Amino acid sequence: MKMLINVPETVVSDALRGMAAVHPELTVDVERRVILRRDAPVEGKVALVSGGGSGHEPLHGGFVGPGMLDAACPGEVFTSPVPDQLVRAAAAVDSGRGVLFIVKNYTGDVLNFNMAAELAEDEGIQVASVLVNDDVAVMDSTHTAGRRGTGGTLFVEKIAGAAAEQGAPLERVESIARRVNDASRSFGVALSACSTPAKGGPTFELPEGELELGVGIHGEPGRERRAMMTAGEIADFSVDAVLEDLRPSAPVLVLVNGAGGTPLLELYGFAAEVHRVLRERGVAVARTLVGNYVTSLDMAGASVTLCQVNDELLRLWDAPVRTPGLRWGC
Template structure:
């Protein structure tokens, strides 16, 4: 196993210690595994909390900061955080205006966030929850009942975070987050398997010269396995899948996301093919974001997420954000 780690047992704690060193603008509780923006709770503002298994960085801890998440709770690699983490995050984020939980649709995450919501409400926190389920590849998977939550999580966290930063009340922030999720669709492709530190070997077998269409961010099976395709062919398959599932009737945000081991040289080339494919289908692109944002450790591959936007959601997308992984505006 060739990984830049000490031991599998300490990999998340070690990463959090490093995050604390690199980002003093965050409060990083290594022992309790909670990442909070330093000025939280922000008076008069709704708190935004998300989390999930580690291994998808920069999701979620890399998106904590002004204009996005108030707090995040990282679980073990590919494992949901526990309710106690989520309650700590909610308490740290709550200014008295309520807290929104943003939850990717994986069984463990859903169950634990539901339990945390009950516990936090007992502590006096007013809560709302939004489920992200944007992946069009499969209806059910090894980890979910229903569609998986993937790249649209970034759109939901950014746009809801901007609404909260602007002072919107909890009910409005939650409604905006739900609209973003409902307007988003994603499709992923794996060019290699993923290796978790605990296992030390690939999670699944993907022979040389083959790829998996519709893969999940934990290495879950997709729609089908095919011989290796060109960037153009992969882009056409991904764009077709998302556009056919929800044909856009207005401009879209585009996320061209790397799965962790795909270099930007390839991702930018792939983004050009996605742009071509959307133009051929007469889909208007409002903004495009390219990079490794919702990853799967060392998996080579990519995903495409489209989110149809209106004037309000585009304004919130463009609003300033200052996090470890996403920064623009002032």
């Protein structure tokens, strides 16, 4: 495998050095692996902290900034950040109004964020936590008990981040984050395996001419493998899997998310098919976001996330955001 890296051992640190060089609006602690808003802590504001294994960029570090996260903690590739990172981040961004941890449902993340919350509270920081578990593909998987946290994480971070930016108290920000998670469902498809720098090759075997329906963002097994399908057939399968569980009665936000190795030419074509299926199923679309937002290194493939919204949640989605990975209204 050819990768644009120096050595596997420094790939995360090298990426953080790049973020520090390119984004002066962020404070990037390369050694301690914490990414902060440069203006943190923001007076009178609830702080949002998230994190997870590297390899899913721009999630989470690319979503630090006004209107979204106050801090993110990157772990090693596909490995949870450790509690010390998370406590350090919480202490750096807490203005006295509390901190919300946004946690994807993976065993390591859940354990480490729970431990960090206890340690932070011992230091006098009020902490609430919201678990993201939007993936409908499987109930239990290699790294989880229950559903995995995937594309819905972006909706939770953006909408809860807007509420916090507008001065909502911790209980309100937490409640909104839970509502968004409860209203979000995702389904992903892999056309190829991803390759980690440490392994230097594919993390799982996917035979030529086959795809994995319901794949996880670390390459976890999905529901089934089939012979390669058209974009329209994949959209039918993926959207129906989401709608079978979500059953929306209001308009939805749509995220057509690239896994990291799929060009926008294909993603926009896939988005057209997703819109076709939703139209045929009688589901109204409020907004659509297309691109690579919750990735799996170099995996070819895509996921669909739907989030049912009311007027309040839609206003929070439309509110200004200014981060490296998501930006509008500023």
